[in-house]
Amino acid sequence: MGPDKAGAQNILVKKSRVTLADVAVAAGVSKMTASRALRAAGDVSKSNVERVLQAAQDIGYVGNPLASSLSGQRSNLVGVVVPSVANVVFAEVLGGIAEGMQGTGMQPVFGVTEYDLDREYNVIRNMLSWNPAGLIVTGLDQSEDARRLLENTEVPVVQIMDLDGTPIDACVGFSQSAAGAEMADALLAMGRRQIGYIGCDLNKDTRANKRLEGFKRTLLKNGLELLVEEITESPSAVSTGRALTARALANRPDLDCIYYSNDDLAAGGAFHCMANGVIVPDTVVLAGFNGLDFIESLPVKIATSRTPRRKIGKTAVKYIVATTKKNGAPQDKVIAYTPIVVD
Amino acid sequence: MGPDKAGAQNILVKKSRVTLADVAVAAGVSKMTASRALRAAGDVSKSNVERVLQAAQDIGYVGNPLASSLSGQRSNLVGVVVPSVANVVFAEVLGGIAEGMQGTGMQPVFGVTEYDLDREYNVIRNMLSWNPAGLIVTGLDQSEDARRLLENTEVPVVQIMDLDGTPIDACVGFSQSAAGAEMADALLAMGRRQIGYIGCDLNKDTRANKRLEGFKRTLLKNGLELLVEEITESPSAVSTGRALTARALANRPDLDCIYYSNDDLAAGGAFHCMANGVIVPDTVVLAGFNGLDFIESLPVKIATSRTPRRKIGKTAVKYIVATTKKNGAPQDKVIAYTPIVVD
DNA sequence: CATGATATCGATACCGGTATCGATACCAAA
DNA sequence: TTTGGTATCGATACCGGTATCGATATCATG
Numbered sequence: 104m105g106p107d108k109a110g111a112q113n114i115l116v117k118k119s120r121v122t123l124a125d126v127a128v129a130a131g132v133s134k135m136t137a138s139r140a141l142r143a144a145g146d147v148s149k150s151n152v153e154r155v156l157q158a159a160q161d162i163g164y165v166g167n168p169l170a171s172s173l174s175g176q177r178s179n180l181v182g183v184v185v186p187s188v189a190n191v192v193f194a195e196v197l198g199g200i201a202e203g204m205q206g207t208g209m210q211p212v213f214g215v216t217e218y219d220l221d222r223e224y225n226v227i228r229n230m231l232s233w234n235p236a237g238l239i240v241t242g243l244d245q246s247e248d249a250r251r252l253l254e255n256t257e258v259p260v261v262q263i264m265d266l267d268g269t270p271i272d273a274c275v276g277f278s279q280s281a282a283g284a285e286m287a288d289a290l291l292a293m294g295r296r297q298i299g300y301i302g303c304d305l306n307k308d309t310r311a312n313k314r315l316e317g318f319k320r321t322l323l324k325n326g327l328e329l330l331v332e333e334i335t336e337s338p339s340a341v342s343t344g345r346a347l348t349a350r351a352l353a354n355r356p357d358l359d360c361i362y363y364s365n366d367d368l369a370a371g372g373a374f375h376c377m378a379n380g381v382i383v384p385d386t387v388v389l390a391g392f393n394g395l396d397f398i399e400s401l402p403v404k405i406a407t408s409r410t411p412r413r414k415i416g417k418t419a420v421k422y423i424v425a426t427t428k429k430n431g432a433p434q435d436k437v438i439a440y441t442p443i444v445v446d
Numbered sequence: 447m448g449p450d451k452a453g454a455q456n457i458l459v460k461k462s463r464v465t466l467a468d469v470a471v472a473a474g475v476s477k478m479t480a481s482r483a484l485r486a487a488g489d490v491s492k493s494n495v496e497r498v499l500q501a502a503q504d505i506g507y508v509g510n511p512l513a514s515s516l517s518g519q520r521s522n523l524v525g526v527v528v529p530s531v532a533n534v535v536f537a538e539v540l541g542g543i544a545e546g547m548q549g550t551g552m553q554p555v556f557g558v559t560e561y562d563l564d565r566e567y568n569v570i571r572n573m574l575s576w577n578p579a580g581l582i583v584t585g586l587d588q589s590e591d592a593r594r595l596l597e598n599t600e601v602p603v604v605q606i607m608d609l610d611g612t613p614i615d616a617c618v619g620f621s622q623s624a625a626g627a628e629m630a631d632a633l634l635a636m637g638r639r640q641i642g643y644i645g646c647d648l649n650k651d652t653r654a655n656k657r658l659e660g661f662k663r664t665l666l667k668n669g670l671e672l673l674v675e676e677i678t679e680s681p682s683a684v685s686t687g688r689a690l691t692a693r694a695l696a697n698r699p700d701l702d703c704i705y706y707s708n709d710d711l712a713a714g715g716a717f718h719c720m721a722n723g724v725i726v727p728d729t730v731v732l733a734g735f736n737g738l739d740f741i742e743s744l745p746v747k748i749a750t751s752r753t754p755r756r757k758i759g760k761t762a763v764k765y766i767v768a769t770t771k772k773n774g775a776p777q778d779k780v781i782a783y784t785p786i787v788v789d
Numbered sequence: 790c791a792t793g794a795t796a797t798c799g800a801t802a803c804c805g806g807t808a809t810c811g812a813t814a815c816c817a818a819a
Numbered sequence: 820t821t822t823g824g825t826a827t828c829g830a831t832a833c834c835g836g837t838a839t840c841g842a843t844a845t846c847a848t849g
Contacts, residue, residue: 119600122805133829138807146827165575169521170805173512173834180555188544194537201531201558210572212523212555215544229553232508257462341740371743377720378745397684400714402721465835476799481837491797513835516804 121164129158141166172234181423182230183213184223184240186308190339192365192393192412193241196263199416200239207424209236218307220246231256237423239416243268244309259426261419266439267313273426275418275438279310282408282442283317286362286390289406289444291325295360295388298322299331301347301372302364303339311364314392318362331355339364344371352381359387366391366398366407373403384446394445408442415440464507472501484509515577524766525573526556527566527583529651533682535708535736535755536584539606542759543582550767552579561650563589574599580766582759586611587652602769604762609782610656616769618761618781622653625751625785626660629705629733632749632787634668638703638731641665642674644690644715645707646682654707657735661705674698682707687714695724702730709734709741709750716746737788751785758783 127137132151140147140155141164147155158164172178183200185193200211212233214226223240227249230238237259244265245253253260253271260272267280290298300318302311322328331354333347344367352358352375363369369391376383383389383403391398394409418438425434470480475494483490483498484507490498501507515521526543528536543554555576557569566583570592573581580602587608588596596603596614603615610623633641643661645654665671674697676690687710695701695718706712712734719726726732726746734741737752761781768777 120805124805134805135807135829136827139828142807144807148827151827165571167516167577167805168575169512169516169577170834171807173510173516173836174805174807176807176834178512187541188531188537189534189541191532191534191537194531194534194540197537197556198530198532198558201556210555210557210576212553213540213544214553215541228508232511233553234510234512341743345743367740370740374743374745397710397713400684400688400717402717463835467835477835478799478837479797482798485837487837489797494797510835513804514837516806517835517837519804519837 120167121162122167123164125162126155126159126164129162130155176234177236177427178234179207179209180212180230180233180235181209181420182227182233182235182238182240183211184216184226184230184238185213186216186218186241188213188215191367191395192410195412196241196416199413200420201416202413203417203420203424207420209420209424216241218304220249224249224252227252231258234258236427237261237420239263239419239423241265242310243270243274259423261422263415263419265310265313266437270437273419273422273434273436273438275415275422275440277410277440277442278317279313280317280320282392282410283314283319284321285317285442285444286314286392286406286408287318287321289446290360290362290388290390291321291327293360293384293388293446296327297330297355297357297359298327299333299351299355299358299361300329300363301331301333301344301351301361301368303335303337303343303368308364311392314364330358339367341367341371341374344368345375346371348372348375349379352387361387361389363389363391366393366395369405369407370398370401373401373405377403388446390446392442394443398445404446406444406446408444410442411440463510464505465510466507468505469498469502469507472505473498519577520579520770521577522550522552523555523576523578524552524763525570525576525578525581525583526554527559527569527573527581528556529559529561529584531556531558534710534738535753538755539584539759542756543763544759545756546760546763546767550763552763552767559584561647563592567592567595570595574601577601579770580604580763582606582762582766584608585653586613586617602766604765606758606762608653608656609780613780616762616765616777616779616781618758618765618783620753620783620785621660622656623660623663625735625753626657626662627664628660628785628787629657629735629749629751630661630664632789633703633705633731633733634664634670636703636731636789639670640673640698640700640702641670642676642694642698642701642704643672643706644674644676644687644694644704644711646678646680646686646711651707654735657707673701682710684710684714684717687711688718689714691715691718692722695730704730704732706732706734709736709738712748712750713741713744716744716748720746731789733789735785737786741788747789749787749789751787753785754783 127134137155140152216223224246239261242265243262262270262274264276266276266278331351333351337343369389372389390406392408394407398407470477480498483495559566567589582604585608586605605613605617607619609619609621674694676694680686712732715732733749735751737750741750
């Protein structure tokens with residue numbers, strides 16, 4: 104029952120969206136001049152810039168990124184491909200990415216692969232179809248098809264969280280196998296020799312697998328082998344870690360150390376020990392991976408490797424932003440961090 | 447130095463992207479027919495559908511969602527606005543959303559507000575400019591400006607995780623204040639009377655605040671008040687919970703129960719107690735919120751309210767998908783879940 | 790055979806921006 | 820005064836799809 108009521112038969116009232124043309128009319132210039140002014144693209148007199156900006160402000164112009172991306176051949180979307188969001192680690196990476204994008208005008212689009220290579224391929228393909236400003240994908244081990252896709256695109260691609268392999272374009276992360284090796288060194292330095300391993304989904308989580316390899320390699324170098332290798336397909340969770348630890352310690356009560364594929368599992372191990380009177384770390388040392396915040400609050404001390412997750416996300420964005428800039432100074436293609444072993 | 451070298455002056459070799467026109471030519475039909483065939487939009491003979499599909503397959507056509515969204519007035523992007531991704535709860539909601547979108551052709555775009563209303567406004571505004579298929583925003587308490595934006599849009603909007611207030615369009619969640627009240631009831635039923643509260647950022651996290659209100663209301667109904675109310679601005683984390691619990695118990699050693707604004711803080715409380723010989727739950731009952739998976743693996747028992755986070759995400763998507771369908775049967779606008787108190 | 794309904798198709802006009810290039814104006818140098 | 824350069828602007832042609840509507844062909848019916 105607004106004032107529109109009167110115009111029941113006026114034909115030209117859709118006007119659902121304020122467009123650049125409206126701004127141009129309001130400012131008394133052409134669409135092009137308005138476009139240039141709004142983008143600060145130069146070639147516009149100071150007075151007209153002001154006029155256009157004011158007009159846009161007045162009529163509440165927002166701009167249509169779809170149109171602009173279609174025309175400009177590049178969007179301000181950044182595709183982010185992670186294996187899982189339920190995992191805190193990737194959630195924090197996302198957080199870092201979101202933080203890094205703050206103020207850049209870019210928008211993250213995310214896709215979840217659930218550690219499935221086919222799904223990953225589809226997600227990547229789909230994201231590329233958006234002409235994104237960049238792509239951030241987890242890990243270096245994509246399927247051949249996916250890799251080809253990424254190699255042939257003009258879009259800057261940043262692979263994160265890994266360093267062991269050949270990056271397609273840029274790469275921000277750390278060496279997973281080195282991380283595993285370092286942890287092994289640390290545990291050996293603590294005098295541990297009866298060592299077991301507990302992990303999830305190694306066939307899918309190639310990064311955990313690389314850590315395990317590095318870990319075993321170092322053991323071997325010291326004439327040791329894993330006494331137990333409990334590997335499950337159930338999802339990585341604290342409860343899983345607790346259950347597997349119970350099993351492992353039942354089978355091999357002589358273990359004096361357990362390396363887990365991540366902190367969640369290790370925390371589960373800690374809980375099992377606490378609940379069953381196993382002294383940590385005196386009787387058995389537990390070691391995880393990631394350095395999640397809550398680890399240091401646990402009543403018992405467990406070892407872990409602290410990884411710069413937020414920073415990795417932020418850095419990946421920074422690379423894309425820098426590459427997108429016209430005067431793109433050549434960027435470092437490989438940015439390596441080192442996890443810090445904490446015990 | 448590829449084979450292109452020879453064609454230094456050939457003019458027509460860009461062809462960077464396979465377009466619908468290419469498919470049309472390859473299939474020997476018009477762009478429109480190709481478009482219709484690929485979208486299964488009808489009005490195309492069976493033989494031509496096959497021809498087009500085959501052609502598209504052969505030349506590797508992918509389709510440009512930008513163009514299609516611009517033309518079709520609606521994209522297949524779904525905006526997701528959450529206060530934080532580092533928080534597992536929202537990470538799991540995102541997981542549910544991603545799961546729900548699996549196979550729908552929709553893509554989630556996410557924005558993080560860090561509990562900042564201005565930021566939220568900007569994120570929402572920005573997302574609306576993409577003509578999204580839908581918007582999923584956390585909570586019912588947006589700023590006035592943001593609310594106006596959401597009310598005036600045609601895009602389906604789903605507010606999640608809360609029920610206490612007036613939804614703009616649809617709403618999937620649970621009553622936070624009722625959840626707080628229920629937990630109070632449960633704790634009182636356990637015979638607890640010396641109750642304290644520990645929480646973070648209540649001025650920003652309105653949902654935690656609602657829980658606290660419901661909690662206090664129930665206490666009051668039973669002639670009780672909180673003995674301690676520790677509220678901090680530091681981020682919600684296990685370590686924060688541990689520190690605040692230490693403080694609270696030092697001030698009021700007579701506490702027999704602590705309600706936390708979430709499970710992370712509560713876990714920190716549990717760790718403090720374990721490390722300091724405070725018996726949980728005999729001496730002091732700890733109660734959190736969310737029902738995170740790891741809670742049940744803790745060596746001590748703590749209470750919590752289990753919330754269907756993944757399901758909420760999934761349901762929100764389902765609403766958007768259903769609304770987007772042409773023959774959109776009228777959907778339930780309010781989908782209420784009930785957290786389950788676990789003790 | 791005329792007629793109308795139905796199925797199938799394509800030309801054209803957008804969607805809302807941006808790239809490109811030519812036009813115009815103004816000023817300094819020749 | 821002529822010439823050349825620079826600053827400023829706008830007409831036009833896209834970007835890659837989709838909506839619309841009219842054209843054509845086919846077929847059952849009167």
